[in-house]
Amino acid sequence: MVYPFATRVQSITSSAVRDLLRIIQSRDVISFAGGLPDEGLFPVQELELAYQKVFLSGGKSLQYGPTEGDSELRLLISERLKEKGIAASHENILVTTGSQQAIDLVAKVFLSPGDTVLVEDPAYLAALQAFNIYEANIIAVQSDADGMIPEDLEEKIVTHRPKFIYVIPTFSNPQGKVWSKKRREALLNLAVKHNVLIVEDDPYSDLRFTDEAPIPLAAIDTLGKHVLYTSTFSKTVAPGVRIGWLTGPTEVIRMSALAKQSSDLHTSTIDQRAMCYFLQDFPMQQHLYRLREQYKQRLDVMQAYLKKSDPNLFQWVEPKGGMFLWVSINREIDTADLLKVAVEEGVAFVPGAPFFASQPQTNTLRLNYTHASPEVIEMGMCRLMAALDKVLASRVHD
Numbered sequence: 055m056v057y058p059f060a061t062r063v064q065s066i067t068s069s070a071v072r073d074l075l076r077i078i079q080s081r082d083v084i085s086f087a088g089g090l091p092d093e094g095l096f097p098v099q100e101l102e103l104a105y106q107k108v109f110l111s112g113g114k115s116l117q118y119g120p121t122e123g124d125s126e127l128r129l130l131i132s133e134r135l136k137e138k139g140i141a142a143s144h145e146n147i148l149v150t151t152g153s154q155q156a157i158d159l160v161a162k163v164f165l166s167p168g169d170t171v172l173v174e175d176p177a178y179l180a181a182l183q184a185f186n187i188y189e190a191n192i193i194a195v196q197s198d199a200d201g202m203i204p205e206d207l208e209e210k211i212v213t214h215r216p217k218f219i220y221v222i223p224t225f226s227n228p229q230g231k232v233w234s235k236k237r238r239e240a241l242l243n244l245a246v247k248h249n250v251l252i253v254e255d256d257p258y259s260d261l262r263f264t265d266e267a268p269i270p271l272a273a274i275d276t277l278g279k280h281v282l283y284t285s286t287f288s289k290t291v292a293p294g295v296r297i298g299w300l301t302g303p304t305e306v307i308r309m310s311a312l313a314k315q316s317s318d319l320h321t322s323t324i325d326q327r328a329m330c331y332f333l334q335d336f337p338m339q340q341h342l343y344r345l346r347e348q349y350k351q352r353l354d355v356m357q358a359y360l361k362k363s364d365p366n367l368f369q370w371v372e373p374k375g376g377m378f379l380w381v382s383i384n385r386e387i388d389t390a391d392l393l394k395v396a397v398e399e400g401v402a403f404v405p406g407a408p409f410f411a412s413q414p415q416t417n418t419l420r421l422n423y424t425h426a427s428p429e430v431i432e433m434g435m436c437r438l439m440a441a442l443d444k445v446l447a448s449r450v451h452d
């Protein structure tokens with residue numbers, strides 16, 4: 055059956071890469087593909103206790119709740135934001151079903167077909183998909199290791215009058231990049247000068263491998279007018295709980311709450327209550343130290359493989375946090391082709407091309423280092439190198 059009118063979603067559905075990633079799940083393949091935390095590090099018992107408390111507290115937690123979210127959870131989130139230097143009152147926090155929903159709501163509020171969004175290049179794939187669904191005109195701003203290039207950004211703001219600028223300044227997906235303070239300030243100055251909104255997506259800042267925490271754009275925006283900030287418990291607690299949040303200019307939060315009403319009325323009251331109980335009792339700082347230590351160790355194992363190989367073969371910037379290693383292969387190679395051979399060898403990754411809003415760099419790939427154990431990462435990297443050797447050797451013989 056063909057549904058010719060379902061154009062919005064058809065334009066972004068299954069590519070060959072997606073189909074391949076689906077096959078991976080059904081086979082004995084080591085996957086560096088998803089943005090998955092390690093379930094072995096989830097605080098399972100503490101979450102179980104929190105959910106038990108929800109059910110012991112009676113039927114109210116199973117009732118409909120306010121769209122904006124559980125008031126106690128909003129208070130707890132606002133306290134966490136204060137620790138990051140973000141002065142968000144709890145009334146100005148919208149609890150969302152993951153930060154993915156926050157991105158979707160912002161798109162829903164602002165984007166009509168043909169409206170422009172400025173993004174980094176490469177950018178988070180599911181954000182690009184969300185903007186595409188609303189038929190936005192997605193324009194990539196030139197970036198380097200420190201963030202967007204201010205001159206190019208200003209030219210594109212003036213030329214395209216974007217509805218907003220979407221960025222992940224701290225340990226980005228896919229590049230694992232962290233913006234310099236100077237570039238953060240430059241972005242904010244331009245947003246103020248040209249009266250443009252910034253959407254700061256910050257799921258990864260708690261997973262840092264350095265002592266110093268990069269300052270969020272929302273903390274630099276002391277007037278609270280130019281930055282919409284979203285984050286999540288998915289990467290630090292567990293993604294299955296599906297709790298994220300959005301904060302920023304009051305009027306935008308109000309409109310986003312209205313948009314959320316037509317999406318899901320509210321985020322699960324059970325999950326929100328459980329998260330409240332969980333946060334009250336849980337030693338979060340200790341947990342974060344553990345995650346950082348574990349994930350850094352895994353990154354080191356992965357990087358050791360790249361460092362061991364021909365020094366001219368790979369190029370990457372060492373991530374200072376987050377979940378991803380972004381690698382360029384210094385050969386004429388399409389990593390979508392490499393993926394096919396890699397899957398036969400028993401390992402998977404995401405080819406870089408779909409992350410680009412402009413000209414795709416087909417010699418790039420994204421590796422996740424947080425899901426597999428160090429031993430499995432070793433095995434997976436061994437397989438990946440074998441796959442690459444095969445592909446490069448076959449091209450010599452061609």
Ligand SMILES: Cc1ncc(COP(=O)(O)O)c(C=O)c1O
Pocket residue numbers: 089151152153154155178222226227255257285286287288293297298
């Ligand atoms: C950059 C970025 N934003 C948002 C999300 C969505 O996270 P969630 O909806 O689980 O909070 C992800 C998940 O991988 C992500 O990488």
